[in-house]
Structure formats: C-alpha cells, structure tokens
Amino acid sequence: MADLAAAPPRAQHGWSIGWGDAGPFLALAALVLIGFLINPDFLSANNIANVVTRSAFIAIIAIGATFVIASGGLDLSVGSMAAFITGVMILFMNWAAPSVGTAAIPLGMAVALVTSIACGLLNGTIVTIGRIEPFIATLGTMGIFRALITYMTNGGTIAIDRSLRDAYRPVYFGDVLGVPIPILVSLAVALVAAYVLYRTRYGRRCVAVGANEDVARYSGISVARVRTLAFVIQGACVAIAAVCYVPRLGAATPTTGLLWELQVITAVVIGGTALRGGRGRVWGTVAGAVILEFIANLMVLSDFVSEYLVAAVQGVIIIIAMLIQRMSKR
Amino acid sequence: MTAAHAALAPAGLPGPVLRAERLAKEFSGVRVLSDVSLDLRPGEIHAVIGENGAGKSTLMRLLSGYLKPSEGTLFMDGAPAEFHAQADAQAAGIALVHQEILLAEALTVSENIFIGREIARFGRLDERAMREAAAAQLAEIGCKVSPNDLVRDISLANRQLVQIAKALLGTQRVVIFDEPTAVLTHDEVDPLLDIIVELKRRGVAILYISHRLDEVERLADRVTVLRDGRMVGTYDAHGLTPRRMASLMVGREFASLYPARQDPARLGQDESTPALEIEGAHVPGFVTDVSLTLRKGEILGLAGMIGAGRTELFEGLLGLRPSSFRAVRLHGKPVGFHSPAQAAKLGVGYLTEDRKGKGLLLEEKLAPNLTLAALDRVHPIAGLDLAGEADLLDRAVASYDIRLRSRDAKAGQLSGGNQQKLLLAKVMLNEPSVLIIDEPTRGIDIANKSQIYAFIQSLVREGRSCIVISSEMQELIGLCDRILVMRAGRINGELAGDAMTESNVALCATSSATNEKIPGRNIDG
Amino acid sequence: MLRNALIAAGVTTALLAAGPASAAEKKTIAVSIPAADHGWTAGIVYHANATAKEINKAFPGIEVIVKTSPSASAQVSAIEDLSATRKLDALVILPHTSEELTTPVKAIKEKGSFITVVDRGLNDPHIQDLYVAGDNIAVGFNTAKFLVNRMGGKGNLVVLRGIPTVIDDERIKGFRDGIAGSDLKILDIQYANWNSDEAFKLMQDYLAKYPQIDAVWANDDDMLLGVLEAIKQSGRKDIKFALGGNGMKEIIEKVMAADPVTPVETPYPPSMIKTAIYLTAAHFAGHAPVRGSLKLDAPLITKENAEEYYFPDSPF
Known part of the structure; x- marks a missing residue:
C-alpha cells in the first residue's frame, strides 16, 4: 500500500499501444491463422481485399460510434440513417444528372454529408437538450429514417442513374496501387478519428464525459455540447460510409443497412471501447469491424458449418473474441 | 519507542x-x-x-x-x-460497518437491511416480517427513519445508521x-x-x-x-x-498539524479591494440571501452542518445549479459565472468535496486528470502537447508531493491524500486568484492533512485568497483567519481571533440564536 | 400472367353485368397485406391499391379497403380493428405468418365473412373460401429444368437462399427436384436473407472458394442484383448463367434485352393480389359463388413473352 516516494520515470508517450489494447488485434491474428488452416484460399490477396473492403462501411460507421459510445451515448439509428442518406443521395444525383452530368456525383456527396450531419445533430439534440435516453431517442429516429427510405422507394428500389454508374463505380471497386479505395477511405477516417480522440481537447473531453459526467461538469466541460458533437461526428461517418456504399450496388432499398447498428456496436465493443463510456479505441474498432467480416467470410469458406447453424457459430466466435480481449487486459 | x-x-x-x-x-x-x-x-x-x-x-x-x-x-x-x-x-x-456507504439508493431502508438474507415464507418474501425487524433494529440504535423510506431520500447520517443497523442484524x-x-x-x-x-x-x-x-x-x-x-x-x-x-x-x-498563522494584524489592516464579494445569494432550496466578503490574502472558513447550504452556495456561484445573486464582485469588478470554465478563466477555482464522484476520473491516468480543466494549456495550436502535459505532471508531482507507484497509475489507485493533492494541482493549473476548497481533508491521513494545510497557507502567502468549507471544526480553527457559520441556508455567525472555538462554532451551527449570544464575537467585514 | 389477365377480364364482365343489381346494399371487402418492406411486398401494395381504386371507381356497390401492416402482430391487430368497427363482407389476406394469423382469421370467418387467402396458406385450410397463390415449387423446378437443358446436364452450381420460411423451402425443394437425375452439382447453399448486400458478400465468398462455378441461382431477384455485381467485380468468365426469380422489372429488362447470363426469369407475380381481389368481388357481384383454390403457374419468362410481365410503373 505504501506509495513510492520518488516519482518513477516517465512512460513512453505517443502512439504506442499498450498490451492492454492489443486484445482485438490478437483476436484478429488468431482468426487469420485459423482461417488459413481451414482454407488456404482465405489468405489469397483477392479474398483479403474483398473482405476488408466489405468491412469498410461498418468500420467507418463504427469509428463514429466509438465517439458516441465513449462519450456515454449510444446510436441505434446508424443503419437506417445510412439507408436514408443513400436514398437522399441517389435521388439528388438522379435529379441533378441531366443538368450537370457527372458533377452530380461530388454534389451528391456534399448533400449526403450535410444531410447526415443534420441527422446526427437531430439525434444529439434530442439526447442532450431533450434529455431523452440515447437508447430510446435513437430507437425513435431509427424508425423514422427507416420509414423515410421505405417511403422514398415505395418499398422497392431506387437505382442510380445509368449515366452516373460507370463514373461512380470506381469509388467502391477502384484501387490505388492495388489497395481498394474503401480501405483507403476507412484508414483515412480512422487516422483523423484517432487524432481527434487521442490528441485534441475534444477527444479528452469526450472520454471524460463518458467516464464521469459530474467530473466533466465540475471541470468546466459543457457536457451537452460534447455529447451532441459526438452524434454529429457519427452522422458525418455515416455519410462517408454511404458515399462508399452507393457505387457497390447502385441502389437504395428499404433493407439497405438493416441491422448495421448491431454490427457497429459489436465492432466497437470487440475493439475495446467500453459500452458504458469513458474509454474509446479507434483502431480497436477498425479491427473489430474486420473481425466481424472475417467471421462471416470464414463461415462460407469452411465446410464444417451447416447453413442453419452459421449464426450460432458467429455468436460463439464473437464471444471468444471478447474473452481474448478481456484476458489480454489482465 | x-x-x-x-x-x-x-x-x-x-x-x-x-x-x-x-x-x-x-x-x-x-x-x-x-x-x-x-x-x-x-x-x-x-x-x-x-x-x-x-x-x-x-x-x-x-x-x-x-x-x-x-x-x-x-x-x-x-x-x-x-x-x-x-x-x-x-x-x-462478527459484523463489519463499512466506511463507505454501501447501500442501494433505489431500494427502501428495509430492503437494504435484509439484502442477501431476506426473510421468506414458502419462497415468498415476507415483507412485513422484514419491515418489523428493520423497524426494531433501527429503534434500538435510535435511528428515526422509516423502513419504507427510500435510501436516496434520507440523509447521509441516517444512511450511516441504516448501515450500522444492517451490520448489527442478528x-x-x-x-x-x-x-x-x-x-x-x-x-x-x-x-x-x-x-x-x-x-x-x-x-x-x-x-x-x-x-x-x-x-x-x-x-x-x-x-x-x-x-x-x-x-x-x-x-x-x-x-x-x-x-x-x-x-x-x-x-x-x-x-503541529497546522502551519503558522499569518499575522492577524497585517490582515486587518489590509485596505486593498476584497478578492471576492457576494451579495444576496439565493440558491433555491438551499441558500437564502447570503452575503460574504473574502479579503485578499485571507483564509476564510465556512462552517455548518451538512445541508446548511455551504456547498450549494458555491455550486450556485459557479453556475452548477440554478441560483441568483444580487451582485458578485471579483477584485472589485462585477462578474457573473454561468459555468466553472468561465469562473476558471476569470480566476476562481473550486475543489469539490466529492473528489471521487466529481473531482477525478478514477479510471483515467494522472496526466489527463491533471489537465482536464485546463486543456488550453496543453493545446498550443492543433493537437495536444503530450510532452508538455507530462512536464506539467512532473511539476505537479514535485510541488504537491504526490506519491505514486507508477506514472501510468490511474487516479483511483492513489491514496485519498494523494488524490486530494492531485485535485488541488488540477485546480491550481488554471492559476486561480480565488480558491474555494470544499472539505480539503475529508478521509485522509494526518501526514497528508498537514501537507495540505501547508499548501493552502503558502497559496495565500503568494497573494491568493481562499475559502475553506469544512465539517471539521478543528481544521477551520487551526487554519482560518476568520470563520463564517452557516445554518439552514443563512449565515448565522461570524467568528475571528479568540472567538474561534469549537463551542462557538457549534453554537452558531445549531442554534437559531443571533450573533448577540456568542461571546467574544468579532464584528467586521 | 396471360391467364390472370383472362380471369380478371372475365370477372370484370361479370361485375359489369351485375353492377346495378347489387347497388342497393354496399358490400365491404377488407384487404390486409404486409407493408412494403422489400421489392416483392412493395409490388403487392402497389397492385392492391391500384385494384382497390379500380373497383371502388367502377362499382358503387362494393367498397375495398386496403390495410398494410409491418408485422404479424400488427396485422392481427389491424384485422381485429377492421372487423370491430364495421361489418366485413369479405377479407382478402396475405398473412405475414401462417401460425399467428390462423386463429384471428378464423374468428372473422365465424362472424360470417368471406375469406380469401393469398400466397401463404393458413394452418387450417378449412377457414378459407378462396385460395390464390403462386407456385413456389414451380419457381425452383422450372429454373432447374432450364439449367439442366442448357448446360447439357452437368456443371457446378452455387445457390443463394432467402430467409428460413415455407416459400424459401419450397423453392429450394423444387430446384433440387428439378436437377435430380442430372449431373448438375450444388457446390454450396447459404442464406442471404433476400438482401442484395448480403448476396453480394456471399457471392464474393463463393467466388473465392470455388475456382469453377458454372451457374448461380439466387432464389429472389433482389439477391440476384448483388450476385451480378460481385461477378462483374471479379472479372470471372466461368459463370455461364446467373438466374433469379420473382419477376423484378430490372431483371425482366435484362431478359427483354437478351442478356446472355440472365436469359430467363420465373415469375412469382405480386399481381396475384389483384386476381384475388377481383375474384372476391365477383363472389358478391356475380350470380354464382366463387370458391376453391387457384394456383398461378410459374412459366419461364423468355425474351418472347417478357413484355407481358413488365410493369414499368410498379416499384418492383
């Protein structure tokens, strides 16, 4: 119990990741190894590229969710918001395409960003100014966004204008030096997010608010502003994900983004962010999103699992991944 | 020995x-x-x-x-x-009465007393038997709460008694x-x-x-x-x-536990502008029409029972709870605070009485705790200056003698005294000219107490002014230049010099009597 | 579809003849269907509303009310509310699930309403007066037969199935029956929840796992869209056929354009609700009672007959 008299030497600061944070990466490594043993094709460049690219949407949205969850909030609306933003974006681009041609694509991206920031602001203000539990508030907006996309599509499909398809396609299917663009986008988002969370006043405050709202308040932090901004960041991330998503299938449907919110929350928690707030791990979140997609991929590539039991095996693997993470913290 | x-x-x-x-x-x-x-x-x-x-x-x-x-x-x-x-x-x-109050606030007194050893008949809870037994146990130790009260609705002292009743059961x-x-x-x-x-x-x-x-x-x-x-x-x-x-x-x-006092004569003669003047403070439900003046370089004590409105007065002042003030002057200039951040900017620092619940992030490391209220100091242009932050921690550890096992320790791993020192360092990072310390030494040991008293004394010697809120009369008497005693949301007495005795403080804190009855009172300010 | 149109035309004639006679007493037909949550149900909603408008306009003696419900429990509440507030002469229902709707529909039947069940049967077939459905087994079977014929009876297949339900099971059963006896081999079969995104991912994984795939069958057109995108991205040339089912207009367009990979389509037309509503109306307006069951065929849609199955205004 005795405290040491002299101040111990300084620890290394910077971007280094301690062992306690290595959990999700260990789980990811274990999964890659198992995958390779099950089916060597798993490690083929093509498969890895496909799977990591696919995980980009969840990863990008989950990076936003890392802020919301670290600040003590929760956003259940991200899946339907993504669908809604996709719909708004496609409708806008289709409307603009005849007059401005392919310039409709960047304009559509801007519209997506503005709309989803507004959606995030809506979530944030309902939670902070309206003082409604985030779970309930975003459960409400989840229904609203889902209904809006269903209404916009009449229950069917809104497809992107043919004149824009080929111009926009590379945003999902293209690559730079062999690295698919969605991977580059998620890396960029993660870099910026890690900087904001670990190296700015806002990041500190975000975590402080999630750790203990009273301490934050007594330290002169505007809790409402910090929380609201977390939802806005979440909104911006949804927009970026939607921008990458649209060129993949070129359409928005009422089932777009269905249950993404659960995958997002799972990715965030696997990544080491505390669900009750006060601890955020951006790179862990990215690893979490990749883990989820790897698991789904492995289910198909392996021949052991009956198609009827896939979900059960996925559940077991997620729990094991969490246990690895928990044990590596000790 | x-x-x-x-x-x-x-x-x-x-x-x-x-x-x-x-x-x-x-x-x-x-x-x-x-x-x-x-x-x-x-x-x-x-x-x-x-x-x-x-x-x-x-x-x-x-x-x-x-x-x-x-x-x-x-x-x-x-x-x-x-x-x-x-x-x-x-x-x-063998029964143990814990230091911390370990009761479930949302449950009733009776439910808390019987938690984990509920009385059941045929598998069904026998609420009545438990209520009656709880009532008997409470009566025995002279606690007047009802077994049906929710723990969150009863006072801290009564919670402690409920905890004792719980321990004594059987x-x-x-x-x-x-x-x-x-x-x-x-x-x-x-x-x-x-x-x-x-x-x-x-x-x-x-x-x-x-x-x-x-x-x-x-x-x-x-x-x-x-x-x-x-x-x-x-x-x-x-x-x-x-x-x-x-x-x-x-x-x-x-x-001696307490540092040498300042020369009272010097303080009395100080004609300079008061550091802080509060007029007509109202905090609904807690404080009614309180006015006080903190002189420059003074340690002003604020005594009174829990619930007398001491803490609430200053939480109101800093905009942490709804309140109104006729006037607030800081170094003679009229001010009004709407948040602790703004108060800090103008040079008023507040150390909460609840260092674990409101003061420090127990799960965080020391450096983020230290700078949380003063992030501007480690944010020169774009990102946080982590090296600069580490320097600040070094300086704080040295100047406040914070003892730690590891620099990567979490705030919650420090002893109470070292947590209090860290909290003091955190508030001092904003260089306040007026410091309000609520319960500076609650639950910490003698050596740390003595150090904290010395820190407070040296802070006022540097020209700062300090208000100390405390439930420990000894501490106020040993440390302060002057003591105001609050009772039921009002200031019920002011003591200075030889009049600062335990019996006088206790009298002001409890009796509705006016100043007249207090012997050796000192009228000024 | 041709047959549907004929039935509709015949019924319309009967109604026209009977119109004035039945004007005295107004009959109420309630239509309870799932809310539009994907392409096919959107088609159902579209056709139900269009038909209600037609009938309400043409025949003052009959009022058709359309009610959509997002879930089985909401559908139970909806039909209970409908029957509580007014006398229902007939109920046309496309149940969310057979299990949950059987008892509530039976209760309405006992109040004297005429019951028409569409697509998904109830657990007790005695409740229904009229049953109109597509043939899910034929959807799978006809697709399988086409592949057997065109691939010379051998090759490697992968299959994407939807959500574990009777419809899905029947289509898969029909397909397995169809390839039985040939050398077509199903390499893999997995659920993709009738969702294009999941189908895209699943197809990518199939492509990574199997170096040689001769044909893909997605048992619904939403999934086929994802499959086609994944094939396009992979650049693989070994896939000779990628087929779907349900008659989505985007896929019909491909058939009309003689797409080499998707040259045929099987219908499971949402317009079956239209047939059901018209036949129910005929029961009241016509002179003869209409009872029994009607199973719509699922013939192959080819370039030649695609026009008949193409509804450019429908969302599906």
Whole structure:
C-alpha cells in the first residue's frame, strides 16, 4: 500500500499501444491463422481485399460510434440513417444528372454529408437538450429514417442513374496501387478519428464525459455540447460510409443497412471501447469491424458449418473474441 | 519507542472473543501486513490507528473474513477459526460497518437491511416480517427513519445508521467499525458514538478504526497503532493524548498539524479591494440571501452542518445549479459565472468535496486528470502537447508531493491524500486568484492533512485568497483567519481571533440564536 | 400472367353485368397485406391499391379497403380493428405468418365473412373460401429444368437462399427436384436473407472458394442484383448463367434485352393480389359463388413473352 516516494520515470508517450489494447488485434491474428488452416484460399490477396473492403462501411460507421459510445451515448439509428442518406443521395444525383452530368456525383456527396450531419445533430439534440435516453431517442429516429427510405422507394428500389454508374463505380471497386479505395477511405477516417480522440481537447473531453459526467461538469466541460458533437461526428461517418456504399450496388432499398447498428456496436465493443463510456479505441474498432467480416467470410469458406447453424457459430466466435480481449487486459 | 504490549488481560476480565496471532498478508508477493497480534474482549472498545497505507483496512478485512491471512491464525473463543468467506465470519458473530456507504439508493431502508438474507415464507418474501425487524433494529440504535423510506431520500447520517443497523442484524459478538464518522458532521457524530458505547455496555467486543484521534481518545479502552504494515504496539488508552497517538503513527514527534498563522494584524489592516464579494445569494432550496466578503490574502472558513447550504452556495456561484445573486464582485469588478470554465478563466477555482464522484476520473491516468480543466494549456495550436502535459505532471508531482507507484497509475489507485493533492494541482493549473476548497481533508491521513494545510497557507502567502468549507471544526480553527457559520441556508455567525472555538462554532451551527449570544464575537467585514 | 389477365377480364364482365343489381346494399371487402418492406411486398401494395381504386371507381356497390401492416402482430391487430368497427363482407389476406394469423382469421370467418387467402396458406385450410397463390415449387423446378437443358446436364452450381420460411423451402425443394437425375452439382447453399448486400458478400465468398462455378441461382431477384455485381467485380468468365426469380422489372429488362447470363426469369407475380381481389368481388357481384383454390403457374419468362410481365410503373 505504501506509495513510492520518488516519482518513477516517465512512460513512453505517443502512439504506442499498450498490451492492454492489443486484445482485438490478437483476436484478429488468431482468426487469420485459423482461417488459413481451414482454407488456404482465405489468405489469397483477392479474398483479403474483398473482405476488408466489405468491412469498410461498418468500420467507418463504427469509428463514429466509438465517439458516441465513449462519450456515454449510444446510436441505434446508424443503419437506417445510412439507408436514408443513400436514398437522399441517389435521388439528388438522379435529379441533378441531366443538368450537370457527372458533377452530380461530388454534389451528391456534399448533400449526403450535410444531410447526415443534420441527422446526427437531430439525434444529439434530442439526447442532450431533450434529455431523452440515447437508447430510446435513437430507437425513435431509427424508425423514422427507416420509414423515410421505405417511403422514398415505395418499398422497392431506387437505382442510380445509368449515366452516373460507370463514373461512380470506381469509388467502391477502384484501387490505388492495388489497395481498394474503401480501405483507403476507412484508414483515412480512422487516422483523423484517432487524432481527434487521442490528441485534441475534444477527444479528452469526450472520454471524460463518458467516464464521469459530474467530473466533466465540475471541470468546466459543457457536457451537452460534447455529447451532441459526438452524434454529429457519427452522422458525418455515416455519410462517408454511404458515399462508399452507393457505387457497390447502385441502389437504395428499404433493407439497405438493416441491422448495421448491431454490427457497429459489436465492432466497437470487440475493439475495446467500453459500452458504458469513458474509454474509446479507434483502431480497436477498425479491427473489430474486420473481425466481424472475417467471421462471416470464414463461415462460407469452411465446410464444417451447416447453413442453419452459421449464426450460432458467429455468436460463439464473437464471444471468444471478447474473452481474448478481456484476458489480454489482465 | 516503548512498545508497551498490554496484551495480557487483567485478572477478572473475561478472555478475548477474537484473537489474532502474528497475522500477515501478501498481495502478489508484496507484503502489506506482517506480524500483527491483537485481541478483542467483550465489553471493550479497541481502537486501531495508523496512517493511510499502514494496513488498517487489510487488518480489518482479515478479521471480518473478506480476506484470508497469508500467515498467522485467528482464534474465536480460544479455538482456531478459519473464515473462508465473509459469510463465515458473519455466522460467527462478527459484523463489519463499512466506511463507505454501501447501500442501494433505489431500494427502501428495509430492503437494504435484509439484502442477501431476506426473510421468506414458502419462497415468498415476507415483507412485513422484514419491515418489523428493520423497524426494531433501527429503534434500538435510535435511528428515526422509516423502513419504507427510500435510501436516496434520507440523509447521509441516517444512511450511516441504516448501515450500522444492517451490520448489527442478528446476534453480534464482535463489531468492527471502519471510520464510521468519516462522512458525518460534528453533531452527527455524538449520537453514533453513544450507540457504540451502548454496544460496549452490552458486552460486545468493538474494534474501532478512525482518523479522528479525539474520538479515539474519548472512546477507546486500548489502542493498537500500525505503521507501514507493522505493529507499533498496543497501548492502554488511559493517558494517551492525540498528540502522542499522532507521533506513534508517524514515527516522529509531531509539532503541529497546522502551519503558522499569518499575522492577524497585517490582515486587518489590509485596505486593498476584497478578492471576492457576494451579495444576496439565493440558491433555491438551499441558500437564502447570503452575503460574504473574502479579503485578499485571507483564509476564510465556512462552517455548518451538512445541508446548511455551504456547498450549494458555491455550486450556485459557479453556475452548477440554478441560483441568483444580487451582485458578485471579483477584485472589485462585477462578474457573473454561468459555468466553472468561465469562473476558471476569470480566476476562481473550486475543489469539490466529492473528489471521487466529481473531482477525478478514477479510471483515467494522472496526466489527463491533471489537465482536464485546463486543456488550453496543453493545446498550443492543433493537437495536444503530450510532452508538455507530462512536464506539467512532473511539476505537479514535485510541488504537491504526490506519491505514486507508477506514472501510468490511474487516479483511483492513489491514496485519498494523494488524490486530494492531485485535485488541488488540477485546480491550481488554471492559476486561480480565488480558491474555494470544499472539505480539503475529508478521509485522509494526518501526514497528508498537514501537507495540505501547508499548501493552502503558502497559496495565500503568494497573494491568493481562499475559502475553506469544512465539517471539521478543528481544521477551520487551526487554519482560518476568520470563520463564517452557516445554518439552514443563512449565515448565522461570524467568528475571528479568540472567538474561534469549537463551542462557538457549534453554537452558531445549531442554534437559531443571533450573533448577540456568542461571546467574544468579532464584528467586521 | 396471360391467364390472370383472362380471369380478371372475365370477372370484370361479370361485375359489369351485375353492377346495378347489387347497388342497393354496399358490400365491404377488407384487404390486409404486409407493408412494403422489400421489392416483392412493395409490388403487392402497389397492385392492391391500384385494384382497390379500380373497383371502388367502377362499382358503387362494393367498397375495398386496403390495410398494410409491418408485422404479424400488427396485422392481427389491424384485422381485429377492421372487423370491430364495421361489418366485413369479405377479407382478402396475405398473412405475414401462417401460425399467428390462423386463429384471428378464423374468428372473422365465424362472424360470417368471406375469406380469401393469398400466397401463404393458413394452418387450417378449412377457414378459407378462396385460395390464390403462386407456385413456389414451380419457381425452383422450372429454373432447374432450364439449367439442366442448357448446360447439357452437368456443371457446378452455387445457390443463394432467402430467409428460413415455407416459400424459401419450397423453392429450394423444387430446384433440387428439378436437377435430380442430372449431373448438375450444388457446390454450396447459404442464406442471404433476400438482401442484395448480403448476396453480394456471399457471392464474393463463393467466388473465392470455388475456382469453377458454372451457374448461380439466387432464389429472389433482389439477391440476384448483388450476385451480378460481385461477378462483374471479379472479372470471372466461368459463370455461364446467373438466374433469379420473382419477376423484378430490372431483371425482366435484362431478359427483354437478351442478356446472355440472365436469359430467363420465373415469375412469382405480386399481381396475384389483384386476381384475388377481383375474384372476391365477383363472389358478391356475380350470380354464382366463387370458391376453391387457384394456383398461378410459374412459366419461364423468355425474351418472347417478357413484355407481358413488365410493369414499368410498379416499384418492383
């Protein structure tokens, strides 16, 4: 119990990741190894590229969710918001395409960003100014966004204008030096997010608010502003994900983004962010999103699992991944 | 040091109920307690004192079955006893009253008392039997709350009593009190001590752990002193003064807890603008029409019972709760704060009384805690300057003598005294000219207390001004230049100089009498 | 579809003849269907509303009310509310699930309403007066037969199935029956929840796992869209056929354009609700009672007959 008299030497600061944070990466490594043993094709460049690219949407949205969850909030609306933003974006681009041609694509991206920031602001203000539990508030907006996309599509499909398809396609299917663009986008988002969370006043405050709202308040932090901004960041991330998503299938449907919110929350928690707030791990979140997609991929590539039991095996693997993470913290 | 082992029972007294022989405890190779022997006799109060980290709580947890000793033996009525879990000790008649209030706020008093040992008939909870038993138990210790009250609706003092009622449920032969008065105000303490004396009269063996040496002097029959995990000795309490106890605990002679006071003459003559003037403060439900003036370079004490509105006055001032003020002047300039951030910017710092709940992020490391209220200082242009932050921590650790095992420690791993120093360093990072400290030494040990008093004194010598809110009258009297006493949301008296005595403070805090009745009062300000 | 149109035309004639006679007493037909949550149900909603408008306009003696419900429990509440507030002469229902709707529909039947069940049967077939459904087994079977014929009876297949339900099971059963006896081999079969995104991912994984795939069957057109995108991205040339089912207009367009990979389509037309509503109306307006069951065929849609199955205004 005795405290040491002299101040111990300084620890290394910077971007280094301690062992306690290595959990999700260990789980990811274990999964890659198992995958390779099950089916060597798993490690083929093509498969890895496909799977990591696919995980980009969840990863990008989950990076936003890392802020919301670290600040003590929760956003259940991200899946339907993504669908809604996709719909708004496609409708806008289709409307603009005849007059401005392919310039409709960047304009559509801007519209997506503005709309989803507004959606995030809506979530944030309902939670902070309206003082409604985030779970309930975003459960409400989840229904609203889902209904809006269903209404916009009449229950069917809104497809992107043919004149824009080929111009926009590379945003999902293209690559730079062999690295698919969605991977580059998620890396960029993660870099910026890690900087904001670990190296700015806002990041500190975000975590402080999630750790203990009273301490934050007594330290002169505007809790409402910090929380609201977390939802806005979440909104911006949804927009970026939607921008990458649209060129993949070129359409928005009422089932777009269905249950993404659960995958997002799972990715965030696997990544080491505390669900009750006060601890955020951006790179862990990215690893979490990749883990989820790897698991789904492995289910198909392996021949052991009956198609009827896939979900059960996925559940077991997620729990094991969490246990690895928990044990590596000790 | 004359370690007068008074271990043998005087002839004619009953033998010990519980005896510990050469207890030792290691945690992952670190020895936190070694070679401690003591015995508890029926109808006797045995106090254990020692600084934080001396091993008091480890000892207490060994005796009550929360921990198993690494070495040594416990004897119950002379026979070796081994407690595998707290329930074993409980079954043997050993009860522990925790220092912290461990009650579920959303449940009723009765539900809390019976939590984990509910009375059920045929598998169905017998609420009535539990309520009646709870009511009887509460009546016995003179606690006036109803078993149906929700714990969140009753006062801190009553919660402590409920906790005692809970511990005493069933036949108890040994009751261990772990700093039961730490969270209580002065006049809440007496009824509690009466209960303890009553238990003793009934033949219960009592182990009493406390920082408040005056209480120990008043209550204890024997005193065991621990230092650095070892036993200094067991002493007959008769004739053992608090000063002697403090010396035994610290291991050196102790001159004075309080730093030398400033020259009162100098303060009285200071004609410069007051540091802070508050006029007509209202905090709905807590404070009514309070005005006060803090002079430059002064330590102004604010006494009163919990609930008198002391804390709420300043939370209102900083915009932490709804309030109105006729006027607030800082160094003569009218101001109004809407947030602690703005107050900090203008030079007013506030240390909360609740350092664990409102002061520090216990799960965070030290540096983020230190800079949380002053992030602008480590944010030169774009990102946080982590190296600069580490420098600030170095400086804080050095200037406030914060003792830590590792720089990567979390705030929650520091001892109470070091947490308080860290909190002080955190608030001082904004360089406040006016510092408001709420309960500066609650639950911390003597050595740290003395250091914190010295820090406060040196801060005012630098020209800052300080308001100290405290429930410990001794502390206010020893430290402050002047004391205001609040009662029921108003200022009920002002004391300075020789008028600052415990009885005067207590009188102002409790009686509705006006200043006239207080002898030697000092009218100024 | 041709047959549907004929039935509709015949019924319309009967109604026209009977119109004035039945004007005295107004009959109420309630239509309870799932809310539009994917392409096919959107088609159902579209056709139900269009038909209600037609009938309400043409025949003052009959009022058709359309009610959509997002879930089985909401559908139970909806039909209970409908029957509580007014007398229902007939109920046309496309149940969310057979299990949950059987008892509530039976209760309405006992109040004297005429019951028409569409697509998904109830657990107790005695409740229904009229049953109109597509043929899910034929959807699978006809697709399988086409593949057997065109691939010379051998090759490697992968299959994407939807959500574990009777419809899905029947289509898969029909397909397995269809390839039985040939050397077509199903390499893999997995659920993709009738969702294009999941189908895209699943197809990518199939492509990574199997170096040689001769044909893909997705048992619904939403999934086929994802499959086609994944094939396009992979650049693989070994896949000779990628077929779907349900008659989505985007896929019909491909058939009309003689797409080499998707040259045929099987219908499971949402317009079956239209047939059901018209036949129910005929029961009241016509002179003869209409009872029994009607199973719509699922013939192959080819370039030649695609026009008949193409509804450019429908969302599906």
